[in-house]
């Protein structure tokens with residue numbers, strides 16, 4: 314009934330060393346959707362994203378993205394297929410300027426000859442960064458660094474952007490700004506996978522949501538439906 | 553011998569020339585450690601191989617300038633092969649695996665050279681064009697040593713431009729802080745590490761060539777140099793390029809000055825310097841914030 318999914322995850326298992334974290338999860342994302350994963354701390358949300366990006370010690374099952382099988386592929390090649398990941402801890406590179414951090418996102422991509430143009434576009438989308446391009450990135454506030462991490466991940470025009478708790482520890486004004494950006498991105502045809510503790514806000518912009526617990530997907534429904542379901546929210550999302 | 557101002561200045565210059573060779577060795581070791589976290593115990597052996605490749609090429613061509621170009625290329629290529637097939641499989645297993653591997657590789661290289669060239673050592677003369685002295689206002693000064701300082705300064709400038717001004721240099725700077733983030737931004741970190749190992753070993757090989765006219769060539773010449781190079785990276789701060797440069801020059805000058813007053817203490821002086829620096833700054837002069845600090 315639906316067109317083929319952009320990302321299809323089947324029976325995905327993953328390990329940190331010898332700890333078996335993901336217990337065989339299924340996940341599907343269609344082009345143009347905002348999909349959200351919610352669940353308590355330690356449920357395995359970050360591990361899910363890291364597995365899709367190829368950063369786990371060991372993973373089994375299948376991950377298909379835009380017609381390619383990812384499981385055996387190095388992370389940098391997944392990026393070139395159009396898969397971007399914003400770490401929970403942001404990972405702004407200290408010792409580099411804001412501009413240099415953004416350039417890292419373009420430098421190895423097929424867009425690198427258009428670097429100047431892309432930077433101008435990003436500056437337009439992120440006015441807060443525009444004023445600070447030559448500033449050392451590490452001296453910015455947490456919220457600004459998060460914006461930078463998102464800008465850097467978008468620089469090479471990815472098809473799917475995975476964002477791990479982007480609103481964590483950020484001033485409310487900036488959170489609103491960030492979520493407005495997400496809706497804009499969706500309108501522009503981007504696809505987002507979002508992990509959020511700010512459940513209501515996330516569900517309000519998402520199309521669908523997965524609920525995760527102890528390394529498994531325990532429930533999955535349209536976001537609007539979950540938004541009304543207080544019982545489920547309390548059972549799986551209260552911290 | 554009267555201790556005059558001009559003699560001191562002369563000795564200071566000799567120290568800087570010696571320091572230039574130290575800088576090349578120290579920078580290579582520091583690059584490799586700072587980015588790959590590989591403690592390269594074969595660094596002295598690459599230096600020694602550089603000197604022998606120079607002997608070989610000079611025998612064939614009689615041209616010092618050909619050595620200057622071909623030695624770094626040859627030793628760099630050996631470095632590339634080492635990283636690709638020996639060091640790379642050991643990433644992610646901690647510091648000790650690559651350390652032991654390069655330790656063993658040093659023995660293999662030394663013994664191979666002994667087998668090919670013999671144990672007696674070789675002579676390598678200063679190229680004709682660079683023989684003799686010039687008067688720089690404070691007495692005669694060997695041209696070859698001026699050449700060393702100039703060449704080293706030029707190479708460092710080129711390295712600085714590469715790291716600060718090129719795309720690849722940006723990747724190198726970022727990689728010294730956070731290699732993981734490079735992977736998710738589409739950068740093939742393995743290829744960057746390969747290149748860095750190649751550059752580091754090429755610099756060691758070049759240093760071996762440049763030291764050959766001053767110190768002679770023998771299979772064991774890499775041993776003391778390895779220790780000196782480690783002392784330099786410790787003084788400068790492990791993994792810091794600026795630290796390696798400053799410490800290399802400092803060690804050169806301290807050795808030259810001690811040689812002037814108490815030649816028998818010259819060897820000891822660099823360890824005294826290291827102890828002194830570590831007491832005052834336990835992380836070395838430039839700590840380790842990042843590659844360029």
Ligand SMILES: Nc1ncnc2c1ncn2[C@@H]1O[C@H](COP(=O)(O)OP(=O)(O)O)[C@@H](O)[C@H]1O
Pocket residue numbers: 329332334352353354355356357358359360361
């Ligand atoms: N580096 C690691 N090594 C071992 N176990 C880890 C590591 N990181 C996370 N875990 C474990 O994996 C589980 C899932 O973690 P994570 O995916 O970070 O959860 P979430 O993002 O949902 O809070 C937790 O039990 C956590 O303790």
Ligand SMILES: [Mg+2]
Pocket residue numbers: 358359360401477
């Ligand atoms: Mg998490």
